[in-house]
Amino acid sequence: MSDEAGSGALDDIEKAAILLISLGEADAAEVLKHLGPKEVQRIGYAMTRLNNVPQSQVEAVVSDFMHVVSDQTGIGINNDRYIRAMLNQALGEEKAKTLIDRILMSTNTSGLDTLRWMEARQIAETIRFEHPQIQAVVIAYLDPDQAAHVLTYFDDRVRLDILMRVSALDQIQPQAMQELNDMFEAQLTGRGSGSSQTSPLGGVKATASIMNFIDSTVEAEVMDGIREADESLAAQIADLMFVFDNLQDLDDKGVQVLLxxxxxxxxxxxxxxxxxxxxxxxxxxxxxxxxELLRDDLEAKGPVRVSEVEAAQKEILTVARRLADEGEIMLAGGGEQLI
Structure with missing residues (x-):
C-alpha cells in the first residue's frame, strides 16, 4: 500500500476497499450484497493489503467518490456471487460471519445463487451424489472459471459425462428450475425460495467457456474424450474456445487495456x-x-518449459476474461462473441 497522501496512487479496487472500511460494517454489507463474487473477492483481497492508511488518503478517496457521484442520478450496481474466503481473510472469521450472513442469506439470494458463493470443493461435495443431469445444470449455472474449478474435484469419467451433458443443454423448464432451486435452497439455507424464471442454460458455447479455464493437461484429455464420443461436437467446442493466439483479434485499445x-x-x-x-x-x-525493452527481454530469456509458457498464457487469458466481464474489452473466438 502506498504511503502517498493523495488517492492518485491507488487503483479503483484499493479505493473501494478504503471506502467500504470507512463506511462501517452495516453500510458496507448493504453495498457488498449488490456486488458479484469476483468484485467482492478482489475488494476483500485489497482489504488484506491495507496497512496504516493515512487519514489524508482516506479523505482523498471519499472526496473522489463524492466527486464521481455528484453528477449522477444514481449508481447502478448489479450482479451476485462469491466472497466467503476473502472476507474471512480480510476481516477475520468472527467479524466476517455477520457480514456474510447479511449478504448470503438476504431474501434476494436463491438456492442456486447461494452455490455461487461457495468454494469449489464445497460445491463438488454438495452435488457429488446428485443425478448427473442435476450436476450438469449446476455446472452450467456457475461462472465458467468457477465451474472449471469444481470439475477438478471429479474423476475423468464423471467430468467428461458432465461436460457432454452441459453441451446438450439448451433451456430448462421453469418448473424443473424452480424445483431444483427449492431443493438447494432447503439444503443450504433451510428455507424456501421465490420465483424462478427460465433462461438459456448450458450448450456448446457454455462448455467452451468452461474448457477455457480447465488446466491444459486435463483439457486435452477431456477434448480427446469428447472427440471419441462425438467428433462434430468436439470441433464445435474447439472453434468456440478462446485461446492465447486469439488475442491477436483484439483491437488496439483492448490490447493496451490488457497490457x-x-x-x-x-x-x-x-x-x-x-x-x-x-x-x-x-x-x-x-x-x-x-x-524495445520487451524485445530485449525475450531475446535474453533462455529456454522455458512448455508448462510454464502455458501457465503464463492462462493467467493472461484469465485477466482478459475479467476485463471482458467488466466491459473493458471484447473477446471473440471462432467468429463468435464469448462475452
Whole structure:
C-alpha cells in the first residue's frame, strides 16, 4: 500500500476497499450484497493489503467518490456471487460471519445463487451424489472459471459425462428450475425460495467457456474424450474456445487495456510460445521504449518449459476474461462473441 497522501496512487479496487472500511460494517454489507463474487473477492483481497492508511488518503478517496457521484442520478450496481474466503481473510472469521450472513442469506439470494458463493470443493461435495443431469445444470449455472474449478474435484469419467451433458443443454423448464432451486435452497439455507424464471442454460458455447479455464493437461484429455464420443461436437467446442493466439483479434485499445493489467515477467514467458504476428501486435501497442525493452527481454530469456509458457498464457487469458466481464474489452473466438 502506498504511503502517498493523495488517492492518485491507488487503483479503483484499493479505493473501494478504503471506502467500504470507512463506511462501517452495516453500510458496507448493504453495498457488498449488490456486488458479484469476483468484485467482492478482489475488494476483500485489497482489504488484506491495507496497512496504516493515512487519514489524508482516506479523505482523498471519499472526496473522489463524492466527486464521481455528484453528477449522477444514481449508481447502478448489479450482479451476485462469491466472497466467503476473502472476507474471512480480510476481516477475520468472527467479524466476517455477520457480514456474510447479511449478504448470503438476504431474501434476494436463491438456492442456486447461494452455490455461487461457495468454494469449489464445497460445491463438488454438495452435488457429488446428485443425478448427473442435476450436476450438469449446476455446472452450467456457475461462472465458467468457477465451474472449471469444481470439475477438478471429479474423476475423468464423471467430468467428461458432465461436460457432454452441459453441451446438450439448451433451456430448462421453469418448473424443473424452480424445483431444483427449492431443493438447494432447503439444503443450504433451510428455507424456501421465490420465483424462478427460465433462461438459456448450458450448450456448446457454455462448455467452451468452461474448457477455457480447465488446466491444459486435463483439457486435452477431456477434448480427446469428447472427440471419441462425438467428433462434430468436439470441433464445435474447439472453434468456440478462446485461446492465447486469439488475442491477436483484439483491437488496439483492448490490447493496451490488457497490457496495463499484466506484468512484464508474465508477458515475456507467455510470448515465448506465441507466434510472430501476436508478438508484433503486442509491440505495436506499447511505447517505443517499452517495446524495445520487451524485445530485449525475450531475446535474453533462455529456454522455458512448455508448462510454464502455458501457465503464463492462462493467467493472461484469465485477466482478459475479467476485463471482458467488466466491459473493458471484447473477446471473440471462432467468429463468435464469448462475452
Amino acid at each position: 496495463r493489467e499484466v506484468s512484464t515477467d508474465q508477458l515475456v514467458v507467455a510470448l515465448k510460445g506465441a507466434d510472430t504476428a501476436l508478438q508484433e501486435k503486442i509491440f505495436k501497442n506499447m511505447s517505443k521504449r517499452a517495446a
